[in-house]
Amino acid sequence: xxxIMAKHAGFCFGVKRAVDAIEKSLENSQKVWTIxxxxxxxxxxxxxxxxxxxxANNADEIPSGAEVxxxxxxxxxxxxxxxxxxxxxxxxxxxxxVRKAQDxxxxxxxxxxxxxxxxxxxxxxxxxxxxxxxxxxxVEVVANEAExxxxxxxxxxxxxxxxxxxxxxxxxxxxxxxxKCLTLHVCNTICKxxxxxxxxxxxxxxxxxxxxxxxxxxxxxxxxxxxxxIIKSHNIEVLWIEDENEIESNLDWFKNKNTIGIAAxxxxxxxxxxxxxxxxxxxx
Amino acid sequence: xxxIMAKHAGFCFGVKRAVDAIEKSLENSQKVWTIxxxxxxxxxxxxxxxxxxxxANNADEIPSGAEVxxxxxxxxxxxxxxxxxxxxxxxxxxxxxVRKAQDxxxxxxxxxxxxxxxxxxxxxxxxxxxxxxxxxxxVEVVANEAExxxxxxxxxxxxxxxxxxxxxxxxxxxxxxxxKCLTLHVCNTICKxxxxxxxxxxxxxxxxxxxxxxxxxxxxxxxxxxxxxIIKSHNIEVLWIEDENEIESNLDWFKNKNTIGIAAxxxxxxxxxxxxxxxxxxxx
Numbered sequence: 066x067x068x069i070m071a072k073h074a075g076f077c078f079g080v081k082r083a084v085d086a087i088e089k090s091l092e093n094s095q096k097v098w099t100i101x102x103x104x105x106x107x108x109x110x111x112x113x114x115x116x117x118x119x120x121a122n123n124a125d126e127i128p129s130g131a132e133v134x135x136x137x138x139x140x141x142x143x144x145x146x147x148x149x150x151x152x153x154x155x156x157x158x159x160x161x162x163v164r165k166a167q168d169x170x171x172x173x174x175x176x177x178x179x180x181x182x183x184x185x186x187x188x189x190x191x192x193x194x195x196x197x198x199x200x201x202x203x204v205e206v207v208a209n210e211a212e213x214x215x216x217x218x219x220x221x222x223x224x225x226x227x228x229x230x231x232x233x234x235x236x237x238x239x240x241x242x243x244x245k246c247l248t249l250h251v252c253n254t255i256c257k258x259x260x261x262x263x264x265x266x267x268x269x270x271x272x273x274x275x276x277x278x279x280x281x282x283x284x285x286x287x288x289x290x291x292x293x294x295i296i297k298s299h300n301i302e303v304l305w306i307e308d309e310n311e312i313e314s315n316l317d318w319f320k321n322k323n324t325i326g327i328a329a330x331x332x333x334x335x336x337x338x339x340x341x342x343x344x345x346x347x348x349x
Numbered sequence: 350x351x352x353i354m355a356k357h358a359g360f361c362f363g364v365k366r367a368v369d370a371i372e373k374s375l376e377n378s379q380k381v382w383t384i385x386x387x388x389x390x391x392x393x394x395x396x397x398x399x400x401x402x403x404x405a406n407n408a409d410e411i412p413s414g415a416e417v418x419x420x421x422x423x424x425x426x427x428x429x430x431x432x433x434x435x436x437x438x439x440x441x442x443x444x445x446x447v448r449k450a451q452d453x454x455x456x457x458x459x460x461x462x463x464x465x466x467x468x469x470x471x472x473x474x475x476x477x478x479x480x481x482x483x484x485x486x487x488v489e490v491v492a493n494e495a496e497x498x499x500x501x502x503x504x505x506x507x508x509x510x511x512x513x514x515x516x517x518x519x520x521x522x523x524x525x526x527x528x529k530c531l532t533l534h535v536c537n538t539i540c541k542x543x544x545x546x547x548x549x550x551x552x553x554x555x556x557x558x559x560x561x562x563x564x565x566x567x568x569x570x571x572x573x574x575x576x577x578x579i580i581k582s583h584n585i586e587v588l589w590i591e592d593e594n595e596i597e598s599n600l601d602w603f604k605n606k607n608t609i610g611i612a613a614x615x616x617x618x619x620x621x622x623x624x625x626x627x628x629x630x631x632x633x
Contacts, residue, residue: 236527240520243535249523251533 067324073265077258077331079160083137096131105286106332138189139163141196162228162256167197169252173223174198182206184227213241222246228256229288269326270299276322277302282330289330309344351608357549361542361615363444367421380415389570390616422473423447425480446540451481453536457507458482466490468511497525506530512540513572553610554583560606561586566614573614593628
């Protein structure tokens with residue numbers, strides 16, 4: 066069986082920066098916390114927890130004297146401000162692309178734009194971006210074109226994207242919103258790493274005669290989900306797995322496949338990709 | 350034969366305001382000029398010229414002591430400024446919707462946006478809007494989606510529409526440009542009268558069982574051209590005419606038609622619509 070890797074896969078710059086910072090902090094202290102999972106990859110979280118990382122469900126659980134790392138997804142402004150006012154050390158590892166989206170939400174809501182976020186309203190990144198607008202009543206989240214159609218008319222609308230969205234959807238939603246306002250300000254905050262990984266997956270399934278793609282990434286990873294959508298839209302079979310054990314339970318999937326592709330989300334660590342690649346090699 | 354009028358047809362607010370101003374000026378003076386045709390309707394121009402209006406080919410032809418009315422389409426800033434510095438009286442009758450587009454071109458080019466105008470690069474309105482940007486090298490005109498695809502990448506793009514464009518095309522072009530920049534600022538400067546006339550024509554051809562539409566308007570009228578496009582896109586026959594004489598030379602067109610619609614552009618005067626309606630009534 067021939068295996069072709071997507072040209073861009075695995076940790077993006079922002080995730081690598083946050084994980085490196087957690088590792089560095091753990092070298093000096095055993096009171097290192099994150100609020101929520103530091104990354105949407107259970108295997109990488111388990112590795113960091115084994116090194117001593119503690120994961121709080123919310124900011125209130127962070128004990129005095131702790132060091133808290135704001136994950137790459139970012140946090141609402143009031144959460145960060147309340148932490149800074151307490152006896153905890155805050156290291157803000159918000160991804161620089163997410164930071165940009167947060168800054169837009171703040172500055173455009175200050176300029177009386179009705180802010181529309183394109184993304185998943187339950188995703189921490191979107192919650193954090195919402196939490197940067199000066200008035201949360203003037204912010205709403207749409208997941209897709211159908212939800213954008215339901216937006217009311219406003220004189221000025223600002224459209225900001227979750228960094229992991231597909232550009233095509235952002236373009237479609239912009240085209241819908243321009244009919245609902247006099248001024249539409251669109252911030253293309255889709256991050257380069259996301260676009261690169263999406264383009265690489267598209268290239269993988271169109272320029273190679275693959276019979277299926279093994280997609281490696283956490284089930285909660287938004288950007289991995291978008292990669293699955295792209296592969297499926299080309300009518301190519303996807304096997305979405307989190308770890309090497311899932312190869313064993315899906316051996317049937319590999320039967321009669323001559324060429325398979327491997328792709329991975331921006332929150333999938335290199336060591337996990339390597340492990341899975343080896344396991345596929347052994348089994349094929 | 351049944352005749353159904355489009356719900357909105359004929360002079361828009363901006364054209365009516367400009368024509369009224371010309372008539373008023375002509376009551377007091379016989380040195381009243383416009384630069385270029387005051388309106389894209391030859392019959393109405395002939396009526397105003399018969400009242401004494403003089404039409405210059407360019408600003409240099411305006412004689413000293415004249416009163417010059419800036420037509421609803423507007424003019425480039427340098428033309429108006431040079432007129433104001435001379436011994437002529439300037440009355441600026443630029444349509445308020447066009448004025449808005451001009452103001453956007455000025456302010457957004459000042460903020461380092463690359464300004465893209467959606468419209469016809471040979472139309473006086475677009476020339477006037479271009480002539481309000483602070484740097485004409487940073488302005489370009491696209492007529493449609495295909496031309497928008499050819500635009501280079503820029504950090505910030507502003508998209509401004511000719512007031513007579515179709516909203517659908519503005520939306521499509523916005524969707525193309527968002528992929529070419531980080532920030533896209535879209536000004537929906539399509540005027541209400543244009544949208545109303547376009548909606549009225551759409552309603553005319555979809556909700557009524559018309560066998561064809563007589564469209565009344567000047568051949569050079571951009572907004573009338575858009576109405577023709579809409580009718581044709583519904584596979585309905587169009588007879589585009591400028592005056593009542595064209596009814597006589599197109600009697601064949603009316604044969605075997607049970608129901609026809611009548612529509613008219615924003616530069617078509619009421620008296621001309623009435624005349625043509627009567628002529629159709631006589632002939633059918």
